[in-house]
Amino acid sequence: MLRPETIAQMPKVELHCHLDGSLSLSCIKTLAKNAKINLNLTDEEILEKAQAPENTRNLLEYLARFDFVLPLLQSYTNLELAAYDVARQAALDNIRYIEIRFAPEQHLLQNLTLEEAVEAVVAGLSRAEEDFDIIANALICGLRQSTLEKLEKLPPIFDHINDSHLVGFDLAGDELNYPQQKFSGLLAQVNTRNVHITLHAGECPHCEQNIVDSVNMGATRIGHGIMSKNIPDYQEILISKKIVLEMAPSSNFQTKSVTRIEDYPFKQLYDKGVHVTLNTDNRTVSNTTLQKEYGKISTWYPDFGIEDFEQINHYAIDGAFIDAVEKEALHFKFNDEYKKISD
Numbered sequence: 001m002l003r004p005e006t007i008a009q010m011p012k013v014e015l016h017c018h019l020d021g022s023l024s025l026s027c028i029k030t031l032a033k034n035a036k037i038n039l040n041l042t043d044e045e046i047l048e049k050a051q052a053p054e055n056t057r058n059l060l061e062y063l064a065r066f067d068f069v070l071p072l073l074q075s076y077t078n079l080e081l082a083a084y085d086v087a088r089q090a091a092l093d094n095i096r097y098i099e100i101r102f103a104p105e106q107h108l109l110q111n112l113t114l115e116e117a118v119e120a121v122v123a124g125l126s127r128a129e130e131d132f133d134i135i136a137n138a139l140i141c142g143l144r145q146s147t148l149e150k151l152e153k154l155p156p157i158f159d160h161i162n163d164s165h166l167v168g169f170d171l172a173g174d175e176l177n178y179p180q181q182k183f184s185g186l187l188a189q190v191n192t193r194n195v196h197i198t199l200h201a202g203e204c205p206h207c208e209q210n211i212v213d214s215v216n217m218g219a220t221r222i223g224h225g226i227m228s229k230n231i232p233d234y235q236e237i238l239i240s241k242k243i244v245l246e247m248a249p250s251s252n253f254q255t256k257s258v259t260r261i262e263d264y265p266f267k268q269l270y271d272k273g274v275h276v277t278l279n280t281d282n283r284t285v286s287n288t289t290l291q292k293e294y295g296k297i298s299t300w301y302p303d304f305g306i307e308d309f310e311q312i313n314h315y316a317i318d319g320a321f322i323d324a325v326e327k328e329a330l331h332f333k334f335n336d337e338y339k340k341i342s343d
């Protein structure tokens with residue numbers, strides 16, 4: 001088992017982090033003030049509302065926790081501050097490259113356009129890049145439970161926003177009731193634009209089919225994908241296509257995708273050669289940091305050593321939505337820094 005100080009030293013990549021689920025307490029209070037919303041809550045009460053409780057029963061109850069922060073994220077200023085805040089927290093986790101995702105359609109209650117919402121997030125990430133040793137990019141999420149009419153407004157955003165920080169597309173939300181098949185037309189519109197795709201899939205019991213459907217629709221990464229456990233055919237597909245799984249242990253237990261450590265497939269999949277990675281999913285809703293997620297993995301699998309953590313970071317770099325030159329630079333940096341930690 002690794003010491004927390006060792007984990008803290010390790011440079012990290014995070015591919016799966018939701019903006020709205022990851023706001024720090026101080027940021028939430030600032031956003032409320034800016035939005036002239038009187039929360040009238042103690043710090044403990046704010047956290048109680050923003051975090052998913054122990055007894056969360058499923059993904060839908062987990063997702064209900066986002067209702068608390070969304071009213072605070074309706075202006076350019078607040079979205080910019082929020083993006084900066086999440087990238088700042090990531091830098092504290094010694095993350096050198098992060099992709100932060102959000103659903104623009106949830107931020108239009110006060111007259112922002114979809115494009116303005118994206119511009120605000122990108123501006124906050126750019127500002128964080130100036131202040132911290134981090135590269136921070138943005139992904140746009142569509143929500144599965146949304147109407148197709150609303151979802152079809154998302155692919156054209158990639159025509160209108162010409163900023164290198166906007167790097168990919170995701171589908172999040174209610175996977176229990178909205179299977180991947182429904183979105184083949186939408187994803188075709190994303191694919192024609194050559195936009196990188198990662199999709200939440202196989203996060204809940206009985207959702208395994210979405211994993212292969214997502215790969216067939218152009219996803220090179222899968223959000224969670226834990227239901228590929230015990231399905232060798234699916235694992236073969238993931239391995240042969242080098243699909244990256246963005247796993248998030250705390251979140252996966254909270255949504256009750258798994259309930260026992262023995263059933264968590266991280267090590268099983270890693271040992272088989274699936275390109276697994278570690279992520280927070282939602283720092284606030286899941287009350288976590290990437291440091292804590294690495295700590296859990298190190299406790300559950302004491303043999304999972306520094307070289308294994310380095311390996312999953314190289315998997316993450318390979319799967320990142322950046323060009324080959326940027327990947328090369330990150331691989332080089334990580335090789336060098338992990339070598340120093342191991343010495």
Ligand SMILES: O=c1[nH]cnc2c1ncn2[C@@H]1O[C@H](CO)[C@@H](O)[C@H]1O
Binds near residue numbers: 021141174281
């Ligand atoms: O683990 C998850 N699975 C599916 N959807 C999620 C998860 N975490 C967050 N969101 C959804 O993504 C939206 C945009 O960030 C959030 O508002 C939430 O509804």
Ligand SMILES: [Zn+2]
Binds near residue numbers: 016018172200223281
């Ligand atoms: Zn997620």
